[in-house]
Amino acid sequence: MTNEKSPAQAAGQRREERRVRDAEWVISTILRTGVLTSVAVIVFGAVVTLSRHPAFITSTKELHDLKSAPSAFPHSFGEIVRGVRLLHGQAFASLGLLLLILTPAARVGASILIFLAQHDRLYTLITSAVFTLLLLSFIAGRG
Amino acid sequence: MTPFEFCFITFAVSIIAGGFGSLLGLGGGLIVIPALTLFLHVNIRYAIGASIVSVIATSSGAASAYVRERMTNLRVAMVLEIATTLGALSGAYLAGRVGSRALEILFGIIMGYSALMMLRRRESRGSVGSAPWSDRLRLHGSYFDKALGREVAYRVRGIRIGLALMYVAGIMSGLLGIGSGALKVPAMDLVMRLPIKVSTATSNFMIGVTAAAGAGIYFVRGDIVPFIAAPVAVGVSAGALLGSRLMGQIRSERLRAAFVAILLLVSLQMLIKGLVK
Numbered sequence: 001m002t003n004e005k006s007p008a009q010a011a012g013q014r015r016e017e018r019r020v021r022d023a024e025w026v027i028s029t030i031l032r033t034g035v036l037t038s039v040a041v042i043v044f045g046a047v048v049t050l051s052r053h054p055a056f057i058t059s060t061k062e063l064h065d066l067k068s069a070p071s072a073f074p075h076s077f078g079e080i081v082r083g084v085r086l087l088h089g090q091a092f093a094s095l096g097l098l099l100l101i102l103t104p105a106a107r108v109g110a111s112i113l114i115f116l117a118q119h120d121r122l123y124t125l126i127t128s129a130v131f132t133l134l135l136l137s138f139i140a141g142r143g
Numbered sequence: 144m145t146p147f148e149f150c151f152i153t154f155a156v157s158i159i160a161g162g163f164g165s166l167l168g169l170g171g172g173l174i175v176i177p178a179l180t181l182f183l184h185v186n187i188r189y190a191i192g193a194s195i196v197s198v199i200a201t202s203s204g205a206a207s208a209y210v211r212e213r214m215t216n217l218r219v220a221m222v223l224e225i226a227t228t229l230g231a232l233s234g235a236y237l238a239g240r241v242g243s244r245a246l247e248i249l250f251g252i253i254m255g256y257s258a259l260m261m262l263r264r265r266e267s268r269g270s271v272g273s274a275p276w277s278d279r280l281r282l283h284g285s286y287f288d289k290a291l292g293r294e295v296a297y298r299v300r301g302i303r304i305g306l307a308l309m310y311v312a313g314i315m316s317g318l319l320g321i322g323s324g325a326l327k328v329p330a331m332d333l334v335m336r337l338p339i340k341v342s343t344a345t346s347n348f349m350i351g352v353t354a355a356a357g358a359g360i361y362f363v364r365g366d367i368v369p370f371i372a373a374p375v376a377v378g379v380s381a382g383a384l385l386g387s388r389l390m391g392q393i394r395s396e397r398l399r400a401a402f403v404a405i406l407l408l409v410s411l412q413m414l415i416k417g418l419v420k
Contacts (some may be wrong), residue, residue, distance in 0.1 A: 016281075025215060032207035035200065035380050041372045046150070063146050067185055075365045078380050090357045092318040093369035097196060100376055101358040103203045104351035111221065122280070126221050130352070133228035135412075137235060137356040 023114045030110050034103030038096040045092025052089060105134055145371070147274030149183065154374040160197060161382020166390055167402050168279035168343030170198030170319050170322035170350050171379055185371060192366035193375045196357045197321040200376050202351030204383030206344075212391065214344035216284050216337065218358060219299060223345075224352050227323075228307040230313015231356040237318060250315060250326075256408035257329035261399065274300040286341055289391035297341065301334040308334065313353060322350030324407055328402060337362070339395045 013090065013113045050056060062136045074083045083091020115123040144152075158172070158180045172194035203371040209215045210330050240335030251314035253394040277283060277299040286298040324346045351360040390398075 009401070015173065020217065024213065024215075025217060027217070028207045028210040031203045033201045034305070035207065037382075039377050039380050045369070058145060060145050063144055063149055066146050067149075067183075067368075073365075075367070090369050093373040095410055097367055097372055097376060099361065100196065100199055100203070101355060101362060104199060104355040107203075108224075108352060117322060123218070123221065126225060128397070130221065130224045130228055133225065133232060134317050134352065134356055137228060137232050138359045 018117050020119070023111070023118075026110060026114055027107055030107050031103060034099065034106060037101070038100040040096075041095050041099060045089045045094075045096060047089075048092060049089030052053060092102035105131075108134060150370070150374040151197065153183065153371065154378040154396075157197065157207045157375045158382040158385075160375075161201050161204065161384075162386035162389075163347045163377035163378070163382075164197070164201040164323070164324075165347060165383040165386035165392070165406075166192055166343065167324070167400065167405060168346030168350075169201075169208070169324035169405070170194070170354065171201045171382075172197055172273025173325075173405070175375060175379075180253075188366050189368045189371050192361045192368065195354050195370040196367060196372045196376050197379045198353050198354035199358060200379040201383045202276055202322070202347055202349075204380045205387040206351065208350045208384070208387035209344035209347060209390070211363055212287070213388065214286050214346045214347050216282065216299075216341055218282050218284075218326065219331070219335070219337070220345050220348045222280055222282070222302065223305060223327075224349055226309035227313035227327075227349060227353045228356055229418060230310040230315075231317040231353055232313075233310075234314040234317020234319075235357070238304070245357055247413045247417030250363055251410045251417060253311075254406055254410035254413065255335065257326075258403050260412060261329055261403050261406070274298060275405070276302045284341070286338070288338075288340065288395070291393045295338060297336070299335050299337060301336070305330055305335045310416065316353045317357065322354050324350050325406055329406070332399075339399045340390065343398065344390070382408065 034130050053062075055130050056062060070080075074080045074088075074094050084095060108127060111127040112124060112131060115127055157175060158179075160171030160174035163169070163174065168309075175194050175197045176190045179185040179193060180187055185193075206215060210217065231238075280302065282299040282302065283297065284299070285294055287293070288295050309327065312326040312330070315326065316323045327346040327349060328342050331337045331345060332339055336343065358367075
């Protein structure tokens with residue numbers, strides 16, 4: 001590669017770098033917001049749980065059930081909404097975990113929009129393919 | 144042990160998992176799963192569910208910092224994610240159709256081999272020759288290395304072999320519910336010639352999407368138990384945020400050596416599991 005570039009090439013490169021920086025900023029912000037929000041919701045859920053069940057700090061009886069009772073906690077969207085309305089600690093913890101799981105998918109979805117806005121056809125196509133495959137894997141795993 | 148003590152120990156272990164995971168481009172499952180199953184006697188099903196949460200938390204927590212510091216190569220990640228998600232789909236299809244023993248042995252051999260390759264090759268990068276595919280996809284990049292105190296430019300090659308290897312890594316993820324960072328980092332380091340810091344940061348970025356592909360199913364199935372997974376999520380996020388601050392200062396050679404050591408350990412563990420079971 002030569003080091004000499006025409007002014008037009010240099011301007012093109014600067015524009016290119018600027019686009020990458022913008023994409024990086026948006027993606028980084030989405031990831032950070034996703035993680036911090038879910039952690040906050042989980043911690044809130046933990047505080048609620050402890051205030052309702054103070055015995056969790058002192059008693060050793062409940063541990064076995066908590067570790068091996070798969071049906072006792074909300075793990076569908078409807079159950080989580082119901083639990084959150086009733087201010088159940090575990091429902092908040094579940095909600096936080098769900099938000100965390102959705103964060104990477106939100107990041108891929110946002111990338112499509114970024115590349116679309118930047119008129120980058122190639123990368124709009126690439127990220128759309130990733131998003132489609134991600135959706136397919138959700139469906140495939142269910143069946 | 145009281146429930147509170149259980150959560151606190153899980154939280155503390157997860158901070159360590161998130162810290163190492165974020166530095167090495169792994170998901171932390173290597174630490175979380177054995178800690179939960181061996182020491183806290185958690186059912187393997189729920190340990191895997193928690194491990195998936197750990198992968199996503201490490202990825203999102205560390206990537207937010209790495210992307211901002213321009214350590215992650217976004218374009219490389221997005222191109223390779225096609226192969227990993229496709230692989231994850233194939234893996235989900237294959238699950239239950241192939242023996243896990245043979246896979247574990249194969250996985251162990253591949254990882255052991257790449258560990259030895261990474262050990263052998265020193266920083267003799269030189270020119271990488273022409274790379275028409277990488278040119279077309281605009282994959283070449285640069286990052287600022289704080290330990291060296293200068294900008295490091297790099298060229299990317301071997302994108303097609305890279306895609307093939309990522310497909311294999313995706314299959315492993317789909318089958319075992321892991322991020323497969325241990326396969327992604329060597330593929331980018333050895334084949335595509337990315338600097339080790341860029342390889343780990345980019346792997347970190349990708350494993351979140353790979354894990355998310357399986358996470359929804361595990362969640363609905365009830366394998367992600369909040370009592371176990373919630374302290375993991377909080378601890379790993381904290382660890383990943385801390386670890387990603389350290390990355391800039393660490394020298395590349397040390398990072399590489401640590402990665403090779405972990406790789407050898409995992410490959411040994413896989414081989415033993417596959418051969419002894």
